[in-house]
Every structure is written in structure tokens, then in C-alpha cells.
Amino acid sequence: MRVHRRLHGRGALFDTDPAGLVPRLVGLRPHAHRATPVEHPREPPFVVLTGARGLGKSAVLGELRDAYKGHTPVALIDCEAAEFAAPPAGHSAEAWSPVSQALLVIAEQLAEPVTGAGRITFPRLMSGLVAVAAGGWRDADSERIRREVERILLLNESGSWIAGFAGRWAGRVAANVAAAATGTGQLLQSAIEATLESVSENYVHRRRQRAAVWWRDYPGAGRNPRRGLMLLSGHFRAGGSSRAHAERHLVRALLADLTDAYAGVLPRMQRLGRPLVLVDNAQSAPGPGLTDPVLKDRSEGIADQVVFIAALRGTSRPALRNAVRRALPEVARRSDWTPDPASASSRALLVSLPPLSADDTLHVVDEYAGPPQLPYGIHRLTGGNPLGIEVLAQSAAQNGTTSLGELLTADVRLHEDRDGRPAYLELLDRLVPADRLDELTVLAAAHDHDSATALADALLPDDFGPADVRALQTRLVEEGLPEVPGRFVGDPFVRTLLLLRLHHHSPDHGRWRAAHETLLAHYAPADDSPARAGYRLHHELALGVTESAVAYLRDTFPVQDTRTWLRTLRFVASAPYFHAHDAEGRDSAIHGDRRAAIALGRTDAVQEVPEGVDAVLHLRVRRLLHAVWQLTDPLAPPDPKVGDRLRFELEQLSNLRPAGNALLWRASRDWPEDALAGRPLTVPDDEGEA
Numbered sequence: 103m104r105v106h107r108r109l110h111g112r113g114a115l116f117d118t119d120p121a122g123l124v125p126r127l128v129g130l131r132p133h134a135h136r137a138t139p140v141e142h143p144r145e146p147p148f149v150v151l152t153g154a155r156g157l158g159k160s161a162v163l164g165e166l167r168d169a170y171k172g173h174t175p176v177a178l179i180d181c182e183a184a185e186f187a188a189p190p191a192g193h194s195a196e197a198w199s200p201v202s203q204a205l206l207v208i209a210e211q212l213a214e215p216v217t218g219a220g221r222i223t224f225p226r227l228m229s230g231l232v233a234v235a236a237g238g239w240r241d242a243d244s245e246r247i248r249r250e251v252e253r254i255l256l257l258n259e260s261g262s263w264i265a266g267f268a269g270r271w272a273g274r275v276a277a278n279v280a281a282a283a284t285g286t287g288q289l290l291q292s293a294i295e296a297t298l299e300s301v302s303e304n305y306v307h308r309r310r311q312r313a314a315v316w317w318r319d320y321p322g323a324g325r326n327p328r329r330g331l332m333l334l335s336g337h338f339r340a341g342g343s344s345r346a347h348a349e350r351h352l353v354r355a356l357l358a359d360l361t362d363a364y365a366g367v368l369p370r371m372q373r374l375g376r377p378l379v380l381v382d383n384a385q386s387a388p389g390p391g392l393t394d395p396v397l398k399d400r401s402e403g404i405a406d407q408v409v410f411i412a413a414l415r416g417t418s419r420p421a422l423r424n425a426v427r428r429a430l431p432e433v434a435r436r437s438d439w440t441p442d443p444a445s446a447s448s449r450a451l452l453v454s455l456p457p458l459s460a461d462d463t464l465h466v467v468d469e470y471a472g473p474p475q476l477p478y479g480i481h482r483l484t485g486g487n488p489l490g491i492e493v494l495a496q497s498a499a500q501n502g503t504t505s506l507g508e509l510l511t512a513d514v515r516l517h518e519d520r521d522g523r524p525a526y527l528e529l530l531d532r533l534v535p536a537d538r539l540d541e542l543t544v545l546a547a548a549h550d551h552d553s554a555t556a557l558a559d560a561l562l563p564d565d566f567g568p569a570d571v572r573a574l575q576t577r578l579v580e581e582g583l584p585e586v587p588g589r590f591v592g593d594p595f596v597r598t599l600l601l602l603r604l605h606h607h608s609p610d611h612g613r614w615r616a617a618h619e620t621l622l623a624h625y626a627p628a629d630d631s632p633a634r635a636g637y638r639l640h641h642e643l644a645l646g647v648t649e650s651a652v653a654y655l656r657d658t659f660p661v662q663d664t665r666t667w668l669r670t671l672r673f674v675a676s677a678p679y680f681h682a683h684d685a686e687g688r689d690s691a692i693h694g695d696r697r698a699a700i701a702l703g704r705t706d707a708v709q710e711v712p713e714g715v716d717a718v719l720h721l722r723v724r725r726l727l728h729a730v731w732q733l734t735d736p737l738a739p740p741d742p743k744v745g746d747r748l749r750f751e752l753e754q755l756s757n758l759r760p761a762g763n764a765l766l767w768r769a770s771r772d773w774p775e776d777a778l779a780g781r782p783l784t785v786p787d788d789e790g791e792a
Contacts, residue, residue: 114434130375132169147451154582156489159413174375177211197238200388457486546600664762
């Protein structure tokens with residue numbers, strides 16, 4: 103099947119033989135008008151794709167729309183689009199909401215004809231939307247009312263289109279409604295009367311007549327559809343929980359219209375696939391206002407056959423706490439979804455999108471061409487983030503470089519109508535909250551709340567205090583970024599991008615130095631514990647100062663617990679390194695990476711060993727520190743020769759510490775192998791520690 107390049111590794115959703123999750127729910131093969139057996143024929147789960155930014159949720163929804171458009175009714179909305187942020191100019195806020203706008207946009211898309219079947223009409227939803235809109239027409243002119251009504255009434259236009267804005271029937275009804283709304287008497291009641299009368303006159307079929315009186319079942323309507331619509335409009339204008347009540351019935355009207363479209367023998371024969379509604383960024387309004395009513399109605403026995411696929415930034419939201427959870431591979435052949443009758447949120451099926459595998463990355467990068475080692479380096483850097491892989495692959499194709507650092511800092515043009523920008527900025531625009539990019543750029547150097555607060559006090563505006571730091575931490579977790587002890591920003595790829603932006607904040611890297619110097623002061627000796635020493639040495643190393651780290655690791659090696667010593671070495675050597683610095687931490691005139699040369703002992707002859715120390719141990723620790731630093735740098739491909747040297751140095755150290763011999767020997771085997779494979783280094787028997 104045809105799949106967008108960013109959708110490698112998503113076959114569990116799209117496969118046709120055997121069928122993936124979406125074909126099994128829709129009952130139709132992607133990109134074809136061919137039926138496939140339906141899973142969950144009585145009630146489909148409300149599927150929610152979860153994950154952090156950049157994992158391809160939007161790309162999946164876009165591909166689903168393309169795969170089913172023209173074959174079965176399909177609609178796609180982005181809840182973060184501008185059209186859902188505020189009412190159009192001239193519209194009353196009391197008669198508009200993101201949910202009402204979303205229902206209009208969704209119905210407009212679902213109404214489009216598909217193979218073997220004509221347009222779907224939405225008489226119930228249309229009547230409800232007119233009643234809601236009429237509540238804001240008090241000071242409106244007739245032309246604005248006409249335009250607004252015509253768009254809504256087109257949801258009920260089943261005939262062919264004619265030139266101009268509206269179909270013939272919709273135009274006539276709009277004129278009647280506009281005339282009633284601007285005449286004497288009660289405006290809202292006049293508009294509702296004109297709408298219902300026109301709908302009733304137009305339909306003689308029994309099923310359509312049922313649609314005309316559907317609103318009589320609105321709570322409090324007393325079997326009177328006109329009163330039902332009046333109450334709907336009043337509840338909507340009241341806002342708060344009353345509006346939520348009205349919006350729930352508008353969502354129900356949409357689903358009832360879709361159910362009607364599939365009722366009867368002929369429609370069922372003509373329409374092979376279930377309707378498909380795709381909701382991107384469902385964590386934002388109108389997402390919850392669409393999701394929650396569907397789940398509640400289904401749990402109360404109000405059935406529908408619509409397949410909802412939503413994309414949610416993060417891993418969940420409180421209203422979905424009892425949803426069934428599955429990893430993507432688990433739904434490839436069957437979902438094993440069974441709702442709990444006592445829980446509305448169990449009607450949802452949360453499917454987490456994983457990062458791409460190394461093989462998937464290879465396929466993506468190969469589409470742009472490049473040297474054999476480039477896919478491995480990109481996968482190691484990005485951790486399989488699909489957006490990161492795509493942007494770096496495009497940067498390689500456009501710039502002809504293979505250095506990961508240069509791929510990130512080089513301009514990449516992602517849109518034909520926009521100039522190119524540095525790749526790391528393009529990525530940050532889409533991987534972190536835009537309203538907190540400047541704060542995160544500074545706080546990425548922090549390790550916890552206290553160190554982040556120290557950075558905020560020194561480098562951020564006065565109005566960004568400890569509470570804001572904590573709120574930002576919470577927000578990152580809610581958006582799906584991992585919590586990692588010792589890192590304020592837990593995702594290694596996002597953290598690397600933020601630190602790169604910090605380093606390039608100014609030509610003299612002043613803000614970079616200020617951030618690390620602030621943290622040096624924050625971790626100044628107090629109890630001088632290994633943890634505080636490790637943080638301090640980490641930031642010295644980030645500034646290019648290596649002597650203190652070598653001295654500390656040399657002096658503590660004979661006396662410190664071996665496991666603690668290895669953890670300290672690993673953490674200190676995880677310091678960011680973007681290019682060479684001189685001994686004072688300033689930019690070096692030569693920007694070559696000298697770590698491999700130091701690790702391989704090529705600079706030992708010119709190295710001055712401090713007086714009174716074991717020269718052999720000093721140089722060995724120095725080589726070891728630079729070896730780990732080079733091998734674990736996400737921006738530098740690990741050097742196999744350095745890996746061999748790491749193995750040798752750890753072996754030799756194991757001979758010097760009988761008590762820690764087993765740990766050092768195990769590290770000498772595991773660390774080089776893990777580093778060259780792009781895996782984190784683990785301390786033997788201590789895999790859970792940071």
C-alpha cells in the first residue's frame with residue numbers, strides 16, 4: 103500500500119493483509135473501495151493516539167484522510183487551528199463555541215459524496231446550529247444572517263451544486279430565515295419556525311420527517327421540537343455547564359444524522375465503510391467537547407457507528423483515566439478492547455505511538471540518499487523521533503553534509519513558500535511549547551527544581567519564579583516528555599536541541615557560559631557529596647574545563663565505592679560538547695574535536711602531570727574520561743577505536759581495585775558495546791539508576 107514516508111513503522115494502523123487497526127474498524131481497505139471484516143461491529147472504540155510532540159500523530163491522521171477520502175465519509179479537524187480559537191469577526195461570542203464550529207466543519211466534510219453513494223444530509227445538526235446561531239443575531243444585519251444561515255443550511259443540501267455560494271433550496275430557506283429574523287416579533291422563535299417549516303416542507307419521506315421532529319426529545323421540550331430548539335439556544339447562550347449540556351446534544355445530533363444516512367437496505371449496500379472522524383490535537387478545545395459527549399452517550403446505550411481517531415499530545419487526560427491502553431504493536435491484529443459498563447472513559451482505546459526503529463530510520467533517510475552511517479547517527483541522536491528523522495534527512499539532502507552538528511545548524515527549507523532556517527530551530531518550533539521556548543532553552547541545563555530555580559533567578563525575567571518552574575515541569579510531563587532523574591528536560595533529543603540553542607544564543611556564547619557558571623555556583627561544595635561534585639564537574643566540562651574532573655576521578659578511584667565512581671564518571675562525561683574550547687573555556691581557534699585524540703593517548707607526551715600524583719593513573723583517568731565523553735555524545739558518531747580504548751582502560755583499572763574488580767570488568771565489556779550500539783551506558787547491577 104502507499105504510505106507517506108513519515109509513516110514507516112505505523113503498519114499496525116494501516117496494513118491491509120492482514121488488516122491493521124483502522125481498516126478493521128472502518129471496514130474498508132485504505133486507498134480502495136474494498137470491504138474488510140469489521141472488528142467490534144456493535145460499537146467501535148474511540149481510538150486516541152497518544153505521545154509527545156514529533157511522533158507523527160498528525161501525519162497519521164493526514165494519511166488516514168487521504169486513504170479514505172472519496173471511499174467513505176471522512177472529516178479531519180485540527181483543534182489548534184485558528185478557526186476554533188475565536189468567533190469570526192462580527193459574530194457574537196454567546197452564540198459561538200469551538201465545539202459548534204467544529205461540528206459545522208466536520209459535517210461539511212462528511213457530507214461530500216463518496217464512491218457509490220451521494221451526499222449525507224444533516225437535518226438535525228443543521229436545525230440545532232441555526233438555533234444556536236440565531237441567539238446572536240440581535241444586532242446583525244440581514245446580509246450577515248443570510249451568509250451565516252446559508253453555510254449551515256448547506257449541511258442539508260442533498261442535490262447538485264449550482265454556481266454561487268449556495269444551492270437553490272438552501273438559498274431559498276436562508277432568505278426565509280433572514281426575513282423572519284429581521285422582522286417583527288421574537289427573532290429567535292421566528293428563525294426556528296422558518297427553519298423547521300422549510301425542512302418539513304422539503305421532506306415527505308418518513309425518515310426525513312423524523313429528523314424534522316427530533317429536537318422534541320430535548321430535555322424539557324415536552325415533545326415540542328420548537329421548544330426543544332429554543333431551550334438548546336438558551337442553554338448555549340448561558341455558557342458554563344449549560345452550554346456543555348447543549349453541545350452534548352449537538353454532538354448527538356451529528357451522530358444521529360450519520361446513523362440515519364446508513365439506515366435502510368439501500369444505504370447499507372451503497373456505503374461500505376463506517377464514517378471516519380479524525381481529531382488532531384484533541385487535548386485542546388474543541389477536542390474534549392467532542393470526545394466526552396461521545397463516550398458518555400455510548401456508555402448510556404446511545405449507540406453510533408462512527409469511527410473516531412483522535413491524536414492527543416501526552417499520554418492521557420483525567421477524563422480518560424479508565425481508558426483501555428495498548429501499545430501500537432498490540433493492536434496490529436486485534437485490539438482486545440472490551441469497555442467497562444460502569445465507566446464512560448473505558449469506551450476509549452488509547453494507543454501509544456512508539457519511536458521509529460533503526461530499520462525504519464534507515465528507510466526514511468534512504469529516501470533522501472546519504473552515506474551508509476548517516477541513518478545510524480540520525481537514529482542515535484533522535485531516539486527514533488519521526489519528525490527529527492525527517493528534518494535531519496532533508497537537511498542532509500539539501501546541505502550535503504553528514505556531520506550531525508552541521509545538519510542541525512545548517513538552514514533547511516521545509517516549505518516552498520518560506521525561506522530556510524537552521525534545522526534545530528525548525529525542530530524546536532514543533533517539539534516544545536512555543537510560549538515557553540526561551541525559558542526552556544535556559545532551564546534545559548538544569549537537573550531538578552532547585553537548580554532550575556537558580557537558573558531562573560539568574561537569567562530569566564523576575565516574573566518567572568519557582569511556581570512557574572514547577573508548572574513548566576508538570577507541563578512537560580503532561581505533554582508526554584519522560585521524567586528522568588537528574589534532567590529537567592528528560593527527553594535527550596529535545597534537551598540536545600535546547601542546549602544547542604542556548605549555545606548559539608549569542609556569538610560569544612555568553613548566555614551559555616552564564617548558565618553553566620550559575621549552576622557551578624549552585625553546586626559549590628557544601629557537603630561535598632559525590633552527587634554535588636558530579637554536578638559541578640559536569641558543568642565545568644561543559645565549559646571546556648577538564649582538569650578538575652580528571653583530578654576528582656583520579657583521587658576518588660582508590661577509595662570511593664566502585665559503583666558510585668562509575669556513575670559519577672558516566673554523569674560527568676554526559677556534559678554537552680558542541681565544539682572545542684581552550685583551557686579557559688573560551689572558543690578555540692581550531693574547532694576540531696580533540697576528545698578522540700586524548701582518549702587514544704596521542705596527547706599524553708605533552709600532558710603535564712601534577713606533582714605528587716600517580717602519573718599512570720592520572721593519564722589513564724584522563725583518557726577514560728574523554729573516551730566516555732566522545733562515545734556518548736549524541737552529536738558525534740562513536741569512534742570504534744575509542745571504544746576499544748575504553749575497554750582497555752577499564753580492564754586496567756579493574757586490576758587496581760580488587761574489591762571493585764567485577765564491576766569494572768563488567769563495565770569494560772558492556773560500555774563499549776552499548777556506546778557503539780547507541781544505547782545508554784548502564785552500571786552493572788544498577789540499571790535503574792540515572
